[in-house]
Amino acid sequence: MPEIKNPNQQGGGGQDPKTMLAFTAIFILMFLGLQYFKPKKTPETGAQQQQRSLPATAETPASSPASPAATATAKSGVVSAANAVQASSESSTIVENELYRVQFSNRGAQVTSWILKKYKDGDGKPLDLVNQKAAAQFGYPLSLFTYDSGLRTRLSEALFVPSTTGVVNAPGSVTFTWSDGSLTARKKFSFDSSYVVHAETSVEQNGTPVTALLTWPSGFGDQETLPQFAKSSFNTMQAGKSTSDAYKKVIGGATLNGPFDWAGVSDLYFAAIFLPDAPQQTTVVQLHNEETIPRNIKKPDPNATDRAPVLGAAMGVVGGSSSARLYAGPKLIDVLKSVKATGPAGKPTGPDIEPIVSFGWMKFISEPLFLILHWMHEHIVSNWGWSILLLTLLINLCMLPTRITMMKSALKMQRIQPQMEAIKERYKKYKMNDPRRQDMNKEIFDLQKKEGANMFGGCLPMLIQWPLLYGFYNMLSNVFELRQAHWLWLPDLASPDPLHILPVFFIVSMFLVQYLTPSPGVDPAQQRMMAFTMPAVFGFMTWSVASGLALYWACGNIVNIVQQTVMNRTSLGREMHDIAAKRAAKRLGKPAASRR
Template structure:
């Protein structure tokens, strides 16, 4: 099988897939509101219509069904006061209205590569409170009594903080920020955020001190709300931007299985989540970064997904976990614990935070190949200190391991190349009699001991490796803003288009070693001739890390093919008697 034709087939499939994604983002109809409404009613009991944005807690083992209000709805209170928290890796804003995290800057990850003109670009924003990019982390307590939501320590209650700014000082390893709430009856709640140096994990505790004369009963909950990211202005941006191609939506871990729900699937009632889960977590994902609520290990919580204000210009998508029932007698205290991760998708480190958290880097069906490849790539980087060099070393390793397989493919192509003139003669001899032509061709193959399918098996074996590496280079945070020679960012297209041009030259060399086979359809022959141009255009918009892999892989493969073709051609030299 001709290697170039095989790559063309898979490339066209990939282009068709990405174009479909881009078209769907630009022209797909909006989710039917009726479906969203029915999904809401199917996921939870009917909410109290008198409470704007009210969503009741679904049934939790040992719990009642209190009502949780959301920030949606015209009567929702505005921000009260913003508290700024600075650590060595995070810059956060906490709203005293509910003690919610409404803004998060990831200080170690700038929005753009550092250059001489812009040595200090602004940090990446993960959580945000504006309507177009809304993404917040909320938590609170909800009573199972009939008290009004305004009288409960939920994420709409007004908390108090002693200071408006907090910072992790030099030499300090831990920082704690307390927010307090108290009602007229004597119930006091202290919400504490705990930060550790170098960590993106935020400890969250809610201490209940019941100074009233009646028992307090209710539930602790955590939730993430987010809007769908703004769409790119045109289909080309959707095609070329890895973030628009990556998964965007909610995800959760059941303790055994990783599941996810894209924003468009929130409109499907059958896909919505409403189930008790033990030992899991709930997250909102985007390319390279994510936020996740992690309940205590071994605790069963109710997980729910929901669409808030589906008729608005920016509907909000929610994933929530609700803990088991809590009961605090008068004069007693109780503390509810949870953790919040706000940070990068660093493979190999997340599972130490919570089981299954590494699955947020979703390689899909190619995970079994992609994960080991990422590990090998990381080892090469540890030695070379450059991700571009690491990619080259990975190419050489893969080519070395697959050398025998690809040699079979190239040898088959070389023999078919030698037989091309004789096959053309058969075509001229038999004309339009395809049956006789086929029989004569197979007889020629048999006589010359050539297997026309000899190059197919190696391609089928190496193709999963090809796709596995595609996802590794596409989703690896490490390649983001990583420089290599003239390339400032391996996760962005080559600014000078040198790598796409190199690959086009490699393809021209491959075509020279594999001239158009006799009998090929004229349309296919024309496509083969324009392939270098097609690949140059396609790769011009691909991340430079991917182009670097393909270019180096093509150069090594071309050298191997030339060597094998040269030796096959020498086999015709007449040996002395």
């Protein structure tokens, strides 16, 4: 935390306990408000129920008389009749490069596994982008969406003929074709060395194009708990303006007309974004289903479950063939900025997909903080934990002038405090609604103006530190780069400290900040209450926040302790302590020793 000043400065500090409590209450309300994004239940609408795919049914191949030009060949495993192309059995094709290993099934020509080689799931296993449980219910990635559920089922069950089986090393492509004599479907997927896949799809009925949109229908493989599902969003870019709709705003089966630069779905850390080759002609369909998940993943109980939202997206051209690129991978800022939509000339010169990363409503603070943190990680120290500590030190050094200004303002207020109390004493016989009370306020204001004192001077650091803290919270809670980032004993800077070392350290260090900060004019009982209450309240909060944020906060306390210790030895600090000691002694009726 950049700075947590002792709130126990009444009058003389311009930062009395009521002011501090007000700021604290505002922050706590902001913090608790974040729980709004972790709902317990989500009702199912009729549109969402209709959106679910029908149960898979066996597909009976067409059995037309064979012709010399199209006969069954056991070697290829293809059942071929007049105008019919179908595989005789299910097979798989694997495409891989250094980033992923994608496994296709020729049943539906869809993806059954999308392993990201550089990332692990919560159990330390290679991360699969395909949510296997949800996909089995609502469809697998790169399946086809049609408004006719029966046709949708036929296409997902059809045994396509692949151009190749086994392993294909990218760059490369694989084509799937299928026909029952009247209905024909074709898919071609091209891969390179990036996370971007190019897809071409077409479906025809007796030579007439059929609307069939390429889809990513069933969320992501890292979604297990309700908060993870609740972080899902539907993302679009139209005319250079990006939108990100939380799952509550996504209507299953809703058709959105283009043009679209890009559209797709994402969760906290991964995304599947379609970038059409023909943005002007593109149509997007929102998919929203629900999955029953156990409330406790480690100890599933059929009587303790939640309904989790499962988002998907379908994109294509109505009544025609479609071609688009698909980004399927992590929400890494640098990578997302390199993926651009199709421009007017048909080249990837349009808007990039970086806006899918959410920095919250205080993006103007969160994003610059991350860019600075990222630069430090790239150019100074290649560890995110040390980068956070370095950024904390930088922020506190930048705020040092405000601390000095606050001390000067507090000292001026303390010097005129006896005169202010004398003015209040003269007017205390008047009731609060007496017009003469306005004269008292005017006298106090004139006195402050004459002495160059500002009762709000002590609030400046607090007005700066709360937005910074909230911006840090949003930044550390949403960027992929901190996912599973290690620092000393912390295995994941995006998750709470598993050993609870940081919360305990924070409480102790914040108490020291409170103890070292002079508090003239404050009732001793009130001072003791605040000195223990504030560390306890904020320390409790560090138990559940990302350890990266707790690290920033605790380090800020250490910097504040050092700064306050040094400032206490300056003439400003000594005078403030002398005034505090004199007032405390006056209350107790004892002489006070000067620290000069």
